[in-house]
Amino acid sequence: MIEQNISVSLDTQAIWLILTEEQVLLPNSDELLLKCEWQDLEFAHAYQEQIVKIGMYKGLSCYLIDMGNEHITHQNLSPTGLRALLNECSDQFFSIAARAWQVALFMRTHRFCGQCGCSMQQIDWEMAMQCSRCQHRCYPRISPCIIVAIRRQDRILLAQGKSQQSRNMYSIIAGFVESGETLEQSVHREVMEEVGIKIKNLRYISSQPWPFPHALMMGYLADYDSGEIKVDGKEILRADWFDTNQLPNIPSKLSIAGQLIEQTIAEIQQQNA
Ligand SMILES: [Zn+2]
Structure with missing residues (x-):
């Protein structure tokens, strides 16, 4: 289900889960989902190599972009906490947002190997981080x-x-x-x-x-x-x-x-x- 090394082009229409710090960026309008083309998200284009596919919702791919601690100010988007989202969106979309959050948290906390201290990289055939030196592999924590x-x-x-x-x-x-x-x-x-x-x-x-x-x-x-x-x-x-x-x-x-x-x-x- 989770795929990495996604190739998106400018006209890729999708649902985007853009995380910044502890929050997800959502439209200011009544629309709960950030549904648009990749070209509309110029502020996130530096993260193109780190896009992770999280799932599908209403026939559209849902992609995670984790901007880490970068603070975003955007006129049409506001950072929203995951708990606030729970009260407002459908169960199905919440589970996708929840998965995005857990994958992002996993990658943030597994940048270095717990066994030898070297840097870890995402592998491309499953959702895991692997050490470049000792091959120690970690999976998202549950x-x-x-x-x-x-x-x-x-x-x-x-x-x-x-x-x-x-x-x-x-x-x-x-x-x-x-x-x-x-x-x-x-x-x-x-x-x-x-x-x-x-x-x-x-x-x-x-x-x-x-x-x-x-x-x-x-x-x-x-x-x-x-x-x-x-x-x-x-x-x-x-x-x-x-x-x-x-x-x-x-x-x-x-x-x-x-x-x-x-x-x-x-x-x-x-x-x-
Ligand atoms: Zn290692």
Whole structure:
């Protein structure tokens, strides 16, 4: 899917994902995509050798151009954060933008070999960086994470992490998978560490790439088994069982957290119907 050494000519029409610093350049107009010909993007022409094809959207190729730390001022384009894009564009386009961001981040952080310190180059048959001296090869980083919605009869466990405190947001339990651990072990461990309870009836539901910065969220539903809530006080500040008609501020359904909460509520309501 990802191709490099793309040859674009001036009349190549495409969707361009131009990254500058931590943001993507998007039109100031209502149009969410930067859809134009290469000749319209003169400010980016110095980066022609570094164009990466990320995918297709609505029949057009989507190309990544990473301008790194170069600061761009353009009358018709504004830098936009990836999270803002999540709220506005389609899932399909967001996944392309997310992939562009992760590829750019990967190339920015793999300019030198972690084994011998020599410079790394992109190889042209797959998305990887390879050392010019020792041939050490690196692939874009993906960090597996589990996320789980836990139900106790008619209530759902929601917790507030440190980063959610300022927005007074509650969500479900999530965490990184550790080396040597299965996904299931990871779910049981995270739940025990963060809120001190045991769960049962763990069911895998779906996954979502989450490019902040390179997680792959794997979503589960589970039922409460035993124990009393005891938050760790570091990652999780407070947690409680919530009635489905008295929910706090929760994540939107664009995120897998929001989808798992929604599914748990639907199951509760279905059983009570
Ligand atoms: Zn090397």
